[in-house]
Amino acid sequence: xxxxxxxxxxxxxxxxxxxxxxxxxxxxxxxxxxxxxxxxxxxxxxxxxxxxxxxxxxxxxxxxxxxxxxxxxxxxxxxxx
Numbered sequence: 668x669x670x671x672x673x674x675x676x677x678x679x680x681x682x683x684x685x686x687x688x689x690x691x692x693x694x695x696x697x698x699x700x701x702x703x704x705x706x707x708x709x710x711x712x713x714x715x716x717x718x719x720x721x722x723x724x725x726x727x728x729x730x731x732x733x734x735x736x737x738x739x740x741x742x743x744x745x746x747x748x
Contacts, residue, residue, distance in 0.1 A: 668717040672743055675709045676730035682708045688727040688740075689714070704733070719747045 676685050681704050687696040694715060701708050714724055724747070729740040 668715060670714045670716050670745055671711050672714060672726055672745075673709070673711045674728060674741070675707055676728070676738070677707045678730065678732040678738065679706055680736070681706055681733035683731050683733045683735075685710055685728065685730045687712055690725040690727075691723050694724075714745060716745075716747045722747050 676682050682701060685699040685708050687698070689695060696712055699708060699710050708730070710728075712726060712728075714726065716724075724745045725742060726745070727740045727742040730738050732738070
């Protein structure tokens, strides 16, 4: 019933915040902010697949570095069968 998407955001200037956008579902996830300055942030997003047979969920993830620059989003489409 739950599909985990794991990843990491890397920026030599330091990762300030990682954001998650979910399309095709009513799920939302709060941004991740590291408690100490770091150049790598690992994350795991649990996507609920219960009752979604035949549907698709698209997840987009992007990060903003400590200087305020936004990176390009990475996206994954999960098709539930």
